[in-house]
Amino acid sequence: MNVATVFVLIVTISLITTLFISEGAVKHIIAQIKEKIDISVYVAPETSNEEMEIIKDRLVEMPEVQAVSIVSKEDALEQFRERHKNDPVLLESLDIVGTNPFYASLNIRANDPEQYAAILEVLNSSSLDDIIYKVDYVEKKTVIEKLSGFITNVNTGGLLMALALGVVAVLVAFNTIRVAIYDASKEISIMRLVGAPNRFIRGPFIVQGMIAGAIAALASFFILLLVSYFLAPKIDAMTNGFNVFSWFKARAFGLFFVQLASGIALGVISSLIAIRKYLTA
Amino acid sequence: MYKPDTVALKNVSFQIGANGNEFVSIVGKSGAGKTTLIRLLLREEEPTSGKIIYGGKNIAEIKNKDLSIFRQKIGCVFQDYRLLPNKTVFENVAYAMEVMGATDYEILRDVPRLLEIVGLEDRAKHFPLGLSGGEKQRTAIARALAVRPEVIIADEPTGNLDPYHTRDIINLLEKIYDLGATVILATHDKAIINSLSRRVITLDNGEIIRDEEKGRFIL
Numbered sequence: 001m002n003v004a005t006v007f008v009l010i011v012t013i014s015l016i017t018t019l020f021i022s023e024g025a026v027k028h029i030i031a032q033i034k035e036k037i038d039i040s041v042y043v044a045p046e047t048s049n050e051e052m053e054i055i056k057d058r059l060v061e062m063p064e065v066q067a068v069s070i071v072s073k074e075d076a077l078e079q080f081r082e083r084h085k086n087d088p089v090l091l092e093s094l095d096i097v098g099t100n101p102f103y104a105s106l107n108i109r110a111n112d113p114e115q116y117a118a119i120l121e122v123l124n125s126s127s128l129d130d131i132i133y134k135v136d137y138v139e140k141k142t143v144i145e146k147l148s149g150f151i152t153n154v155n156t157g158g159l160l161m162a163l164a165l166g167v168v169a170v171l172v173a174f175n176t177i178r179v180a181i182y183d184a185s186k187e188i189s190i191m192r193l194v195g196a197p198n199r200f201i202r203g204p205f206i207v208q209g210m211i212a213g214a215i216a217a218l219a220s221f222f223i224l225l226l227v228s229y230f231l232a233p234k235i236d237a238m239t240n241g242f243n244v245f246s247w248f249k250a251r252a253f254g255l256f257f258v259q260l261a262s263g264i265a266l267g268v269i270s271s272l273i274a275i276r277k278y279l280t281a
Numbered sequence: 282m283y284k285p286d287t288v289a290l291k292n293v294s295f296q297i298g299a300n301g302n303e304f305v306s307i308v309g310k311s312g313a314g315k316t317t318l319i320r321l322l323l324r325e326e327e328p329t330s331g332k333i334i335y336g337g338k339n340i341a342e343i344k345n346k347d348l349s350i351f352r353q354k355i356g357c358v359f360q361d362y363r364l365l366p367n368k369t370v371f372e373n374v375a376y377a378m379e380v381m382g383a384t385d386y387e388i389l390r391d392v393p394r395l396l397e398i399v400g401l402e403d404r405a406k407h408f409p410l411g412l413s414g415g416e417k418q419r420t421a422i423a424r425a426l427a428v429r430p431e432v433i434i435a436d437e438p439t440g441n442l443d444p445y446h447t448r449d450i451i452n453l454l455e456k457i458y459d460l461g462a463t464v465i466l467a468t469h470d471k472a473i474i475n476s477l478s479r480r481v482i483t484l485d486n487g488e489i490i491r492d493e494e495k496g497r498f499i500l
Contacts, residue, residue, distance in 0.1 A: 190363045191365070193363065194376065196349060
């Protein structure tokens with residue numbers, strides 16, 4: 001085994017680890033998107049705050065519901081003024097109306113966008129139906145469905161890409177080890193002529209594969225640790241809060257173990273397969 | 282190099298060592314089939330027909346996993362030496378003993394003695410790259426002796442050597458024969474054959490044309 005072999009193993013292990021990190025980042029982004037999705041249930045004007053609290057408590061008990069927040073009529077008015085603070089015409093129109101035209105509402109966030117339909121089913125079939133004035137789910141349904149589809153596609157696509165890249169990386173590493181063993185083919189034939197049994201010949205190459213894999217895993221771990229430390233601020237900004245260095249640190253032990261195991265496995269299995277050709281006939 | 286339908290050897294039939302150890306030379310010009318014959322004896326090739334019997338067994342029937350045991354009984358010396366380049370002279374000789382399962386004590390006891398026999402005791406720590414042709418070949422002979430073989434097969438062992446080293450190698454092979462091993466020497470060196478006055482099997486175009494007890498090199 002030579003420096004080139006170890007280098008290729010480092011690249012392979014780093015690539016596979018980077019795929020794991022990317023999955024973490026994607027999950028973070030998807031969670032962010034999911035946070036943005038919610039539906040608003042507008043209640044009849046005569047509904048009191050206590051009644052709204054009761055509705056909220058009942059909603060929170062549902063397993064599909066992640067969070068519920070109450071937006072009072074006053075809060076709704078304030079939010080409107082804030083959103084349109086640069087539009088004096090609109091604000092003037094509001095003053096002309098005189099009264100608060102907004103309805104109180106409950107903002108419901110589900111654990112999964114696909115669960116909104118189920119939540120609404122429950123709301124419509126319960127005694128709360130009389131109090132509910134309007135639900136803006138119908139307007140948001142298309143967006144929610146499109147986002148759900150997008151999330152599923154990203155997950156599936158990401159998994160397929162990760163698998164494909166992983167396979168390519170492993171094949172490249174295997175080929176590099178095969179070339180290294182080809183270099184030793186003359187030595188192997190001498191060993192066979194001298195009467196060395198196959199296990200005797202195989203042994204040193206397996207050990208070399210293990211050592212190369214272990215060194216590559218160690219190097220890859222420290223390289224990625226350093227890279228994630230220096231790139232963390234940039235990635236944080238791009239992904240709106242995914243701190244890659246913290247993510248890495250939190251999983252350091254597990255990641256190192258996986259890298260070491262896969263490095264050694266790659267080195268040993270590749271050596272075993274590559275040397276087989278020279279030990280038959 | 283050769284077409285697949287080339288006939289390298291045909292109707293080759295002989296016995297060696299039937300009545301104790303022998304020193305046999307196999308001679309012929311280039312392409313006569315000497316190396317093919319050696320490769321057959323070492324089970325590097327298999328005959329398309331016929332048998333090669335060693336120790337009462339047909340060597341073509343030896344399973345791949347048992348091939349190493351068969352080869353451990355035969356010492357080999359080749360024209361291109363075939364030493365392990367990353368091992369010293371000592372380690373190359375010791376390797377042959379390691380594959381047989383010799384202990385460290387046995388290796389430390391026997392390898393220096395073997396190096397003394399071939400006159401390489403001062404070169405034990407050198408790598409093959411730093412040795413002359415004759416020294417490399419003597420290392421190969423020491424390695425061949427390390428397994429205490431019943432048979433030593435030497436395929437053109439002096440092909441790359443000057444006359445001085447050639448004589449040294451042949452002397453060593455005769456010494457090995459005197460110690461009780463059978464020596465099979467493949468060569469096209471006329472001077473060696475004529476000086477040995479031993480059994481000579483002559484090959485020509487893949488066939489045995491002569492088999493004489495005190496043979497000479499005759500074209």
